[in-house]
């Protein structure tokens with residue numbers, strides 16, 4: 001039985017400007033013990049899909065199960081299987097950290113949970129903050145409590161929605177060490193993130209969403225292997241001619257261009273020189289998940305345009 005199963009899930013929002021399809025026939029399964037990444041650009045539908053999984057949003061169609069429990073028909077059982085770390089920081093400011101975690105345990109009907117609460121505090125670098133009042137904590141510390149709160153009932157499926165947006169390196173490392181440990185011990189993890197290098201390092205399998213549809217669903221290693229080209233990378237102070245610019249990923253002085261062969265590298269460099277651009281620190285590297293992401297999203301956009309034209 002899959003840990004999570006999305007079966008033809010759709011979601012249409014009604015607004016003043018009419019109807020909007022945020023999810024359109026999303027189907028995939030996550031197997032027990034997987035570390036699974038859900039990626040997509042802003043507005044692709046990731047948070048909507050997770051809200052449906054968590055029982056916070058009603059789908060317009062389709063079905064979602066967690067360890068066999070339907071998130072709508074059997075919400076309490078499905079919810080018990082899930083530990084959801086939401087994007088926003090929402091807390092009752094009157095409690096301290098330990099009280100907050102005891103309260104959350106009580107919500108799941110769990111008493112005498114202090115041994116596990118201590119383990120969570122330790123694992124998430126909160127041990128010295130157990131007595132601190134929630135309103136005294138920094139944003140990063142609050143986020144750690146949010147993670148601990150999601151895990152108090154030892155859920156077999158952990159859902160992390162952009163857990164590292166705007167958090168410092170130390171918290172990222174603490175979080176990933178702890179979540180990876182839980183994954184090694186058998187927990188299933190579903191992660192959404194905009195940090196593609198994190199997804200590449202952590203996720204065994206990845207689904208990419210674009211405009212509410214799954215446009216890639218593959219093992220991470222397979223996605224990287226299938227990437228069609230290597231990347232020519234150099235630095236320059238000048239702007240590229242338009243014919244190169246359309247294919248380039250430009251970040252400040254750094255220019256990256258896909259190159260399928262040694263001949264293409266030579267041709268690209270010749271074109272760079274010919275246009276008067278001075279390239280420094282030239283290198284050729286293997287594609288990373290960001291290259292694949294851009295490739296898939298661009299390809300999906302072209303396919304959608306072709307479909308619209310036909």
Ligand SMILES: Nc1ncnc2c1ncn2[C@@H]1O[C@H](COP(=O)(O)OP(=O)(O)OP(=O)(O)O)[C@@H](O)[C@H]1O
Nearest residue numbers: 013015020022040041042043044045046047048049
């Ligand atoms: N309550 C709502 N009413 C109307 N439209 C909504 C509502 N919630 C989300 N949307 C729209 O649905 C689309 C998908 O939003 P969603 O938040 O799921 O995307 P996302 O992939 O999580 O994006 P991000 O990476 O920015 O968090 C967006 O276009 C958004 O504007």
